[in-house]
Amino acid sequence: MIKDIHKRKFIFNLLTGITYISLSKLLFLKKVNAKNKPNVVILGSGIGGASCLKYLNKISDLINLIVIDKNKKIRTGPFSNLVIGDIMEEADITFFLNKKKYNNVKFIFDEAKYIDSNKKFIEFSDGNKINFDYLIISPGIGYKENIIDGYRINDKVSVPHCWDGDGDLNYFKKRLGVLENNSLIIISSPDYPYRCPPAPYERASLISNYFKKKKINVKVLILDSKDSFTKQQNFFKEWSFYYKNTIEWVSRKNGGKVVFFDRKSNLVKNDQGESFKADFINIIPDQKAAPIIFNSNLVSNNDDWCQINPITFQLINFKDIYVVGDSINAWDMPKSAFSANSQAKVLSLNLINRILEKDYIDPVFLNTCYSFSKDDRAFSISAWYRLNSSEDRIVSLGSSESQVRLNSTETIKEAKHAYGWYKTLVNDIFL
Numbered sequence: 189m190i191k192d193i194h195k196r197k198f199i200f201n202l203l204t205g206i207t208y209i210s211l212s213k214l215l216f217l218k219k220v221n222a223k224n225k226p227n228v229v230i231l232g233s234g235i236g237g238a239s240c241l242k243y244l245n246k247i248s249d250l251i252n253l254i255v256i257d258k259n260k261k262i263r264t265g266p267f268s269n270l271v272i273g274d275i276m277e278e279a280d281i282t283f284f285l286n287k288k289k290y291n292n293v294k295f296i297f298d299e300a301k302y303i304d305s306n307k308k309f310i311e312f313s314d315g316n317k318i319n320f321d322y323l324i325i326s327p328g329i330g331y332k333e334n335i336i337d338g339y340r341i342n343d344k345v346s347v348p349h350c351w352d353g354d355g356d357l358n359y360f361k362k363r364l365g366v367l368e369n370n371s372l373i374i375i376s377s378p379d380y381p382y383r384c385p386p387a388p389y390e391r392a393s394l395i396s397n398y399f400k401k402k403k404i405n406v407k408v409l410i411l412d413s414k415d416s417f418t419k420q421q422n423f424f425k426e427w428s429f430y431y432k433n434t435i436e437w438v439s440r441k442n443g444g445k446v447v448f449f450d451r452k453s454n455l456v457k458n459d460q461g462e463s464f465k466a467d468f469i470n471i472i473p474d475q476k477a478a479p480i481i482f483n484s485n486l487v488s489n490n491d492d493w494c495q496i497n498p499i500t501f502q503l504i505n506f507k508d509i510y511v512v513g514d515s516i517n518a519w520d521m522p523k524s525a526f527s528a529n530s531q532a533k534v535l536s537l538n539l540i541n542r543i544l545e546k547d548y549i550d551p552v553f554l555n556t557c558y559s560f561s562k563d564d565r566a567f568s569i570s571a572w573y574r575l576n577s578s579e580d581r582i583v584s585l586g587s588s589e590s591q592v593r594l595n596s597t598e599t600i601k602e603a604k605h606a607y608g609w610y611k612t613l614v615n616d617i618f619l
């Protein structure tokens with residue numbers, strides 16, 4: 189019951205907060221600050237950045253809103269496994285920000301190389317600079333290079349990891365498409381924390397589904413750096429029914445941790461010294477915050493993720509720099525598009541509150557994560573979150589996972605919900 193009240197109050201805050209501000213305070217501020225508009229820069233217009241843009245655009249006559257992304261096209265992580273599994277096209281998950289909605293916004297399509305947190309500017313490789321009063325960074329993730337000996341993140345010959353919008357999905361599919369009967373596919377799944385925890389297992393399912401439809405026998409061996417994973421029982425149930433003898437999962441303690449890769453002989457070795465030779469090896473690398481964060485010294489020594497204030501999303505020790513999405517340590521919240529969108533709403537609302545000199549709202553967050561096992565079967569886990577009593581971390585208030593079931597229409601309904609969720613999200617922030 190208490191959880192329900194929190195949830196409802198949060199949704200009410202989100203739905204009403206910004207509208208309320210725009211009606212009452214904005215006219216007042218317009219007169220006061222017309223000549224001193226602050227520069228609000230959003231770096232990264234993926235899920236977190238585009239969500240902030242949508243909300244901050246509501247006060248775009250009071251601020252200079254600038255959006256920077258190295259890509260003009262945004263290809264989403266969600267549903268990218270459906271593209272790999274030949275259920276959707278790459279074009280279905282690729283979006284351009286609708287500039288008609290953002291008349292007052294300046295867009296810069298270039299890669300930011302460095303953020304000077306003292307002098308408050310962003311620098312590009314040609315030496316151009318953009319000053320900011322407030323900077324929101326939502327740059328996604330970066331990768332750890334030193335976990336698997338022999339593996340190079342940017343090696344163009346190996347199967348690409350395809351764990352961000354830059355990975356070549358067509359090359360990935362081309363490499364899959366030439367596999368013949370009795371091929372072995374290896375997916376190496378990373379250690380926590382990483383973007384979208386169930387996605388390696390969804391990928392294994394949809395690759396198996398693709399070959400099953402083509403009537404080609406392949407085996408998918410998941411070598412895991414973990415001893416358990418999210419929605420495990422749901423995946424196991426689906427695999428035992430639809431992909432019997434096709435998908436095999438090896439936990440870390442049973443030899444799943446990959447430590448060596450040899451591209452030339454298509455071979456990996458685990459930490460117990462065993463070798464596995466395969467026809468297709470997809471290494472999903474261990475992850476950390478995006479490179480721009482480290483290049484600009486925005487994390488403390490030895491930290492992999494940005495530490496933030498969970499009420500405002502201000503980077504600790506940098507009051508005018510905000511970070512959202514996968515590059516932050518969000519404590520109990522997983523790194524997902526749903527989480528990034530939920531965090532971005534709170535960040536934007538409280539940044540507007542800061543600019544308008546209003547009180548901050550007390551945040552509550554939501555996340556639902558769907559996973560597909562086939563074109564028309566999906567299951568989910570939902571959770572909601574608030575701050576702990578000392579208001580310095582985000583903690584889970586509880587979660588609810590789809591029941592493990594096979595002969596039920598629920599799993600088919602959940603697939604429909606998943607398509608509906610995705611359509612709503614991308615319509616909301618990109619179209």
Ligand SMILES: Cc1cc2nc3c(=O)[nH]c(=O)nc-3n(C[C@H](O)[C@H](O)[C@H](O)COP(=O)(O)OP(=O)(O)OC[C@H]3O[C@@H](n4cnc5c(N)ncnc54)[C@H](O)[C@@H]3O)c2cc1C
Pocket residue numbers: 231232233234235236237256257258259262264265266267268269298299300301326327328329350351352353383384387478480512513514515523524525526527528556557558559
């Ligand atoms: C296979 C897979 C499946 C997934 N499925 C789901 C799902 O079903 N549900 C779900 O909720 N989440 C899912 N996710 C997770 C989701 O994609 C991420 O959590 C989400 O995109 C995080 O948003 P973000 O804003 O942090 O990063 P992104 O959306 O990656 O955006 C980062 C942006 O920053 C830009 N950028 C980075 N550095 C720079 C720079 N230096 N200069 C200029 N621009 C820069 C990039 O070009 C990019 O546009 C999935 C992810 C993967 C990989």
